[in-house]
Amino acid sequence: MAIAEKVKQVLKGGEFLIKNSSPQDVFTPEDFTEEQKMFADMANEFIDKRIMPNVERVDKQEPGLTEQLLQEAADLGLLGAAIPEAYGGMGVDINTESIITEILGGAHSFSVAYSAHTGIGTLPILYFGTEAQKQKYLPGLGSGAIKAAYCLTEPGSGSDALAALTKATLTEDGEHYMIEGQKMWITNSGFADLFTVFAKIDGTLFTAFLIDATAENVRLGAEEDKMGIKGSSTRQVFFEGVKVPKENILGEIGQGHKIAFNVLNIGRYKLSVMTAGSAKRACHKSVAYANERQQFGQSISGFGAIKEKLAEQAIRIYAVESANYRTSQLLEQKKEALVAKGEDPSIAKLLAAEEYAIECAMLKVLGSEVLDYVVDETVQIYGGNGYSEEYPAARAYRDARINRIFEGTNEINRLLTVNMTLKRAMKGQLDIMAPAMAVQKELMGIPDFGGDDNNDILAADIKAVAQAKKAILMVAGAAAQKLMKQLKSEQEIVMSIANMMIEVFAAESALLRTQKMIAVKGEAACSEHIDMTQVFISDAMERILSNGKRAVCAFAKGNELKMMLLGMKRFTKYPPYNSIAARRRVAAKMIAANKNPF
Numbered sequence: 001m002a003i004a005e006k007v008k009q010v011l012k013g014g015e016f017l018i019k020n021s022s023p024q025d026v027f028t029p030e031d032f033t034e035e036q037k038m039f040a041d042m043a044n045e046f047i048d049k050r051i052m053p054n055v056e057r058v059d060k061q062e063p064g065l066t067e068q069l070l071q072e073a074a075d076l077g078l079l080g081a082a083i084p085e086a087y088g089g090m091g092v093d094i095n096t097e098s099i100i101t102e103i104l105g106g107a108h109s110f111s112v113a114y115s116a117h118t119g120i121g122t123l124p125i126l127y128f129g130t131e132a133q134k135q136k137y138l139p140g141l142g143s144g145a146i147k148a149a150y151c152l153t154e155p156g157s158g159s160d161a162l163a164a165l166t167k168a169t170l171t172e173d174g175e176h177y178m179i180e181g182q183k184m185w186i187t188n189s190g191f192a193d194l195f196t197v198f199a200k201i202d203g204t205l206f207t208a209f210l211i212d213a214t215a216e217n218v219r220l221g222a223e224e225d226k227m228g229i230k231g232s233s234t235r236q237v238f239f240e241g242v243k244v245p246k247e248n249i250l251g252e253i254g255q256g257h258k259i260a261f262n263v264l265n266i267g268r269y270k271l272s273v274m275t276a277g278s279a280k281r282a283c284h285k286s287v288a289y290a291n292e293r294q295q296f297g298q299s300i301s302g303f304g305a306i307k308e309k310l311a312e313q314a315i316r317i318y319a320v321e322s323a324n325y326r327t328s329q330l331l332e333q334k335k336e337a338l339v340a341k342g343e344d345p346s347i348a349k350l351l352a353a354e355e356y357a358i359e360c361a362m363l364k365v366l367g368s369e370v371l372d373y374v375v376d377e378t379v380q381i382y383g384g385n386g387y388s389e390e391y392p393a394a395r396a397y398r399d400a401r402i403n404r405i406f407e408g409t410n411e412i413n414r415l416l417t418v419n420m421t422l423k424r425a426m427k428g429q430l431d432i433m434a435p436a437m438a439v440q441k442e443l444m445g446i447p448d449f450g451g452d453d454n455n456d457i458l459a460a461d462i463k464a465v466a467q468a469k470k471a472i473l474m475v476a477g478a479a480a481q482k483l484m485k486q487l488k489s490e491q492e493i494v495m496s497i498a499n500m501m502i503e504v505f506a507a508e509s510a511l512l513r514t515q516k517m518i519a520v521k522g523e524a525a526c527s528e529h530i531d532m533t534q535v536f537i538s539d540a541m542e543r544i545l546s547n548g549k550r551a552v553c554a555f556a557k558g559n560e561l562k563m564m565l566l567g568m569k570r571f572t573k574y575p576p577y578n579s580i581a582a583r584r585r586v587a588a589k590m591i592a593a594n595k596n597p598f
């Protein structure tokens, strides 16, 4: 059947594990509309002309500069892109928002100020505000008149955010709450006008409050002396008996966790999108520097060791970019379906992010770790100059590291990936048990020694991805059966399963994108994308194998262990593949074009 004739199948959250998607179901950068490209050009021009020339001044926290640049971004519509038109924004769809977000992600410290304002600063009000609160704050948040910060973390509660000690006590007149507590690591706090603050009413009911930064008894700590993102304002915020009118409660009393966690789902997805933007810029610089730098009488880009690094940067970015836009489309489709049923568009977006919370958590890990890989190799390609603040690699390296820590650490997100999947399975929302049993049965049967049954250039990759899902189902199913409730505390096993899930999601996303592209442009025009996909998948199979082996060796014994190890090998098989030649071809194109392939 021709691709265009296939019925569109929208996967539910986590269903990628048990169902295959069609290439026509994914959204890819090759599908950007003219309007979306215009947004991308505008955002790129803003970064190139306004942020990059000022990047050192921003990092020195020159008074008023970040605020001014945020204002300039607001004037271009970039702060209000996702705010509905009814509140003065542009109300763009999620795919367009992702395109803008990705580009803004390449703006070093400014990216963090931007994302904290438009993400955790604005979204709680958009999703959970009363109509009056939305009318009061959203137009200003979009126009830049109000700058926002989000106060969840405390010295004693980071990952365990619900252990917060900040207290809210109803005043005698019954009209106000007194807020007492200390928040830590608050992005944008040095200049924010508005804080969303989480506190416990009577020490128990976790609740969000909107607090004016100029309110009496709000005190700021000194700027933190950070490893990177030095231009991003990060301070402690002290609430020393701050009187807040009760109409400033955001959402429902005792339901603050819903705000905190739901906003995090979108935040995680957006973080991955932003890290892809950063990684693309670092990759671009790597190619340009490698071409320019001469050693042993030639450009270092002529050396195989450097070609391998350049190609691998591009390959990993290709995978994460494909996974990002695949997810943005899932979010958009879910949102649209809910709106069609009469749901408010903002709530629909929130519910869509909840539906794909597993994908959002996986992307957070994938995006931040791809970026760390890319900037690390950028430093290496720059050699000694990579270690010098006179060159851009050092800043990119330092600034990248935070992404594995905030929006839930990568450990927490790996744990969430698996725990949410198992929870959905228990609730009957995700049928992984039946496919897991089928895999166990298949294991007992005679292996399929047949080759790939068609001439598709990606036939081995299609098969590998489908088989790798079986490997995950085998390991996760057996671990869940064997360890039951204890699995949660066997974190090393859970992390290995999460790694396998992330690899498969990324591999399948790259595969679907390339298949879709081939259907439009033909194989010859897609040779670089085919190479990138195949290198990623062949390596992913090895990574899945090692993670799976580690996990099964921890909980299985004797014949069962032997059987599962054989299964792991069988389900991660990839034909002999010359990845060195493929990486050389990818690098050759980058070197000739003197740019990254994106």
Ligand SMILES: Cc1cc2nc3c(=O)[nH]c(=O)nc-3n(C[C@H](O)[C@H](O)[C@H](O)COP(=O)(O)OP(=O)(O)OC[C@H]3O[C@@H](n4cnc5c(N)ncnc54)[C@H](O)[C@@H]3O)c2cc1C
Binding pocket: 116, 149, 150, 151, 152, 153, 157, 158, 159, 160, 184, 185, 186, 187, 188, 226, 234, 402, 405, 406, 407, 408, 409, 410, 411, 412, 491
């Ligand atoms: C620059 C910066 C900006 C920030 N901006 C904001 C902001 O604007 N607003 C805000 O509210 N917060 C903000 N944060 C806080 C950030 O979200 C927290 O730092 C993060 O959630 C981790 O919490 P923690 O620092 O207390 O680390 P901890 O929770 O103490 O974690 C320490 C280590 O233990 C691991 N760990 C913790 N619990 C578990 C577990 N159950 N299982 C396995 N491993 C575990 C973690 O993964 C980590 O490796 C920011 C932080 C930084 C550094």
